[in-house]
Amino acid sequence: MVLQELFDQVIQHIVEVISRSSPLGENLWKRLNKVHPADIAEFLERIEEGDAGKLFQLFPRDLQIRIFDEMNHSRKVILLESLSEAERSNFLMGLSIDELTDFFDDLSDEELKHYLKLLHKKSRERVLSLLKFAPDSAGGIMYTDVLTLMQDFTVEKSIHILQRLRPNRALHHKIYVTTQSHELLGYINLEDLVLKPAKTRLGSIVKPDELVLQVDEDRQAVAQKMMHYGVSNAPVLGNDGTFLGVIPSQALVEIIEEEASEDIYRMSALSPIKYSYFETPFVKLLYQRSSILIILLLVQTLSSMIIARYEALLCGFLTYFISMLISTGGNASSQTSALAIQGMATGEIDADNSLQFIKRELAMSLILAVILSIFSFIRTATVHYLFMSESAFHLIKSIAVSVSLGLIVVVSIGLGSCMPFVLKRCNIDPAHSAGPLLTTIIDVVGLLIYCVVSSWIIWVSIR
Numbered sequence: 181m182v183l184q185e186l187f188d189q190v191i192q193h194i195v196e197v198i199s200r201s202s203p204l205g206e207n208l209w210k211r212l213n214k215v216h217p218a219d220i221a222e223f224l225e226r227i228e229e230g231d232a233g234k235l236f237q238l239f240p241r242d243l244q245i246r247i248f249d250e251m252n253h254s255r256k257v258i259l260l261e262s263l264s265e266a267e268r269s270n271f272l273m274g275l276s277i278d279e280l281t282d283f284f285d286d287l288s289d290e291e292l293k294h295y296l297k298l299l300h301k302k303s304r305e306r307v308l309s310l311l312k313f314a315p316d317s318a319g320g321i322m323y324t325d326v327l328t329l330m331q332d333f334t335v336e337k338s339i340h341i342l343q344r345l346r347p348n349r350a351l352h353h354k355i356y357v358t359t360q361s362h363e364l365l366g367y368i369n370l371e372d373l374v375l376k377p378a379k380t381r382l383g384s385i386v387k388p389d390e391l392v393l394q395v396d397e398d399r400q401a402v403a404q405k406m407m408h409y410g411v412s413n414a415p416v417l418g419n420d421g422t423f424l425g426v427i428p429s430q431a432l433v434e435i436i437e438e439e440a441s442e443d444i445y446r447m448s449a450l451s452p453i454k455y456s457y458f459e460t461p462f463v464k465l466l467y468q469r470s471s472i473l474i475i476l477l478l479v480q481t482l483s484s485m486i487i488a489r490y491e492a493l494l495c496g497f498l499t500y501f502i503s504m505l506i507s508t509g510g511n512a513s514s515q516t517s518a519l520a521i522q523g524m525a526t527g528e529i530d531a532d533n534s535l536q537f538i539k540r541e542l543a544m545s546l547i548l549a550v551i552l553s554i555f556s557f558i559r560t561a562t563v564h565y566l567f568m569s570e571s572a573f574h575l576i577k578s579i580a581v582s583v584s585l586g587l588i589v590v591v592s593i594g595l596g597s598c599m600p601f602v603l604k605r606c607n608i609d610p611a612h613s614a615g616p617l618l619t620t621i622i623d624v625v626g627l628l629i630y631c632v633v634s635s636w637i638i639w640v641s642i643r
Contacts (some may be wrong), residue, residue, distance in 0.1 A: 186211055187223050194227075198234050209238070217243065221250035224259070228354030233262025245274055254459055255290070256283060276325050300388045319395035320401050321435065322416045322425035330355045330382035331365055335376045342373075356415055356423060357386045364392070364415055364423040389415055395424055402427055403435040404527035439525065459537075477617055482624045490631040498634055500561060501581050502627065508552065508585060509592040509626040510619045517542050517618055521610050524600060531601075545593035549586035552596060556581040574640040580634040588626045595621065 189195050189208055196205030197212070212235075213221065220239075224232040224247070236244065236259045248271075250258060260268055272295065274596040286291055293593065312354065313319030329338050338355075354367040376385055391405055391414045408413055412429040487494060494502070523529030527535050560578040595617060600610035 183215065183219060186215070190223075191227060194231050198231070198238065198411070211591070213239065213243065214421045214555040214595040217246035217415050218250045221247050223257075225251060229258050230262075230607065237263060237267070241271070241274055244271065248275070249279055252459060256288075262297075271531050277415050313395060316399050317395065318393045318399065318416045318427060319424065321399055321427065321431050322395075323431065324425040326356065326360050326426050326455060328362075328388040328423060329368075329382055331357055331359060331381070331386065333382050334378065335373050335380045335382070338379035338382060339373050346494055357382050358423050360509070362422045364389070364417060364421075367415075374386050379427075390556075392417055393427060395419065397497075399435050400525070402438055403432055403439065404525075406432050408527055420497065421529040452636075472616070476620045480619050480623065483627050486624070486627050486631055490635065491633060493635050493638070498577060498581065500632075501556075501631065504556070505588055505630050506626045509622045510586040511546065512545070512589050513592035513596035513618050513622050516593045517600060520597055520600040524604070524610055534601050538594075538601075541593055541597040542590075545590045549589040550592070552589055556585045577639060581630075584630040587629050588622075591625060592622050595625070 190212060193202075193208060194204055196202045197208045198204045198205075200209055215223075215264050219242075224236060227235075230445050232255070236247070239247065248259065251259070263271060275283070277435065284295065288293065305486070310324065311317070315321075327342070329341070333341070353370055355370060355373075356367050357365045357450070359365060365383065366388045368382055368385055368387065372385055391409045391411050393402055393405070393414050394417045395416055395418050402414075406412075411430075415423060416425045440548060519541075522531060523537065557578050560581045561575075599618065604610050
């Protein structure tokens with residue numbers, strides 16, 4: 181509440197804050213500088229672009245960089261445009277290579293060329309080399325400004341180097357040790373520089389890494405491996421074995437958040453959007469959502485064809501239980517696909533134990549089919565006895581509903597357990613197997629099972 185009051189006062193006295201022409205403006209400016217960069221970024225995204233640009237220019241350079249890192253892409257471009265070309269160049273030079281790369285990944289080709297011209301040649305070469313890696317690979321998300329020490333350095337020399345360089349980022353608990361050709365040997369802990377004798381060479385105390393990542397590994401595989409081995413950061417090697425950078429814990433958290441967001445979109449049969457909801461054009465969202473809904477609608481035409489084919493059979497008693505059977509099948513398949521997707525996302529379920537998972541789910545489906553069929557029979561029998569007074573109780577029809585439900589449950593769980601692995605084999609995200617896609621398939625298949633099984637049971641009973 182106090183923070184919101186400060187922002188409200190800044191907006192009311194924005195001219196005085198920018199010019200600092202009054203004691204109130206000076207006081208508000210000092211208080212604003214003490215606010216967390218993430219909150220300042222959110223505030224600058226809400227106010228007028230012109231005022232946001234003027235305020236941004238007034239912040240100290242280190243605070244500008246931290247605010248810039250917290251902002252959405254479109255406002256980053258707007259704020260940079262508010263600076264002069266010289267200021268823009270100096271600001272970009274103050275960003276780390278990783279921050280530059282993240283910013284450049286979201287630019288168009290023309291914007292990229294424009295901003296690259298503002299960088300010195302050496303920085304441009306480093307950024308361009310990093311941009312060669314796929315954004316979703318370990319190389320695309322790794323942190324490259326990593327201090328490394330050589331194996332022949334002594335503890336005393338290493339401490340002297342750290343004191344002279346004074347890294348502008350917080351030093352990792354692990355310090356990586358390399359050869360002169362930049363090949364990774366392992367790491368030492370920060371406390372080793374304090375506990376070991378001054379003349380001890382790093383090569384004699386280096387420890388092997390629990391996890392070493394390759395530069396072209398997918399970010400989801402990176403996150404799974406880091407969680408599996410319980411490491412907070414992991415080194416990244418190039419194809420020739422050279423040390424390139426580190427995946428820190430912050431990047432791990434971002435990977436998990438982004439993968440979770442993408443899975444939510446795909447489970448709703450949507451493609452992940454690059455920017456936030458309000459930054460994404462309305463027309464683009466409309467096209468994406470309407471196209472998949474139209475496709476699913478057309479697929480549901482099969483249900484209408486099945487109903488038309490078995491219209492005489494479904495007339496009357498059997499009609500009342502269509503929704504029950506279809507929804508039960510959809511619910512059962514959704515449970516199974518959710519378990520499969522979650523297990524694959526965490527690495528618990530993979531190609532090696534996928535068959536074991538499918539067998540376990542099929543066993544579960546048989547037991548669930550029996551249980552649900554019993555409850556279904558009780559329900560259908562009760563409904564017929566209480567409400568269908570125009571005819572005698574038809575045991576055969578209740579059996580048909582119950583048997584159909586059992587088969588639908590088995591097939592639904594079978595599809596729900598297999599489809600994620602089939603999609604993954606086809607290089608499609610398994611998350612697509614949940615939500616509307618699977619539900620639509622189960623609707624059609626479940627209705628077909630109900631009609632075929634019911635007609636067969638009734639035909640056998642008549643004969």
